[in-house]
Amino acid sequence: MNDEVDLPSMRVGYGAADPTGKDGVAANLDPSWLVGDPPWRSLFDAWLADAIAAGVVEPNAMIVGTVDADGRPATRTVLCKGVSDAGIVFFTGYDSDKGRAIAAHPYASATFPWIAMERQIHVRGRVVKVDPAETQAYWNSRPRGSQLSATTSDQSRPIASRDALEAAAAAVSDEFGGPLSSTTVPVPEQWGGYRIEPDVVEFWQGRADRLHNRARAIRDGDSWRVERLQP
Ligand SMILES: Cc1cc2nc3c(=O)[nH]c(=O)nc-3n(C[C@H](O)[C@H](O)[C@H](O)COP(=O)(O)O)c2cc1C
Ligand SMILES: Cc1ncc(COP(=O)(O)O)c(C=O)c1O
Secondary structure, X not given: OOOOOOHHHOOOOOOOOOOOOOOOOOOOOOHHHOOOOOOOHHHHHHHHHHHHHOOOOOOOEEEEEEEOOOOOEEEEXXXXXXXXXXXXXXEEEOOOHHHHHHHHOOEEEEEEOOHHHOEEEEEEEEEEEOOHHHHHHHHHXXXXXXXXXXXXXXXXOOOOOHHXXXXXXHHHHHHOOOOOOOOOOOOOOOEXXXXXXXXXXXXXXXXXXXXOEEEEEEEEOOEEEEEEEOO
């Protein structure tokens, strides 16, 4: 540890806005808030809307955890590009490290770390590829530069240098008529969406003295049960 950074004393206390926790609404997450079918959906939408309204940077960013063929976990940030009762959608390279891990173990976790909101949502479940039509529709909405970069990138594989990456990108750009062209860039074969179909969705809310609130919806056969977890 160097002298300038005192990591052991670095901490933020939560729940300061309502230390007594008596308001029962804003500050006191309870499993009774998880209602409907699926019971995680309405609170998920409300907390995402709150994060957007509060100006959280990249409010739809989530940390996706996967386990590779050797049983080794890895995490990385991706952008959530869709939420439905069926699950949480993101787009990426199917032959990336995460794509290979998902092929080996089709399960993932996703964590939305809304620390500025004193909130976190954690999702776990089976992963499926989205329908190609859904990938196509999302691809069509992406800026052309991002389409060209995704076409260029053999995601997660090494490349010798930045110069080599830019040369590859320029070659792909030329292939599609150069920077001013409006030629359609097709969806790369190894690119598309995944949907995490939740078995578990946990809502976490920071409270004073680390006595936090945790409420989760967990699949139980064909239905769901909700429960409180200890902090
Ligand atoms: C805020 C943020 C958002 C990102 N969103 C995505 C995304 O939606 N899809 C993606 O493939 N990579 C995204 N990335 C890059 C990934 O974190 C990661 O580097 C890449 O997907 C390769 O991961 P892998 O080698 O584990 O497969 C994002 C990175 C950041 C910091
Ligand atoms: C490599 C990569 N793919 C995809 C995304 C998702 O964003 P978008 O599809 O909006 O470009 C990101 C965002 O940072 C990214 O870095």
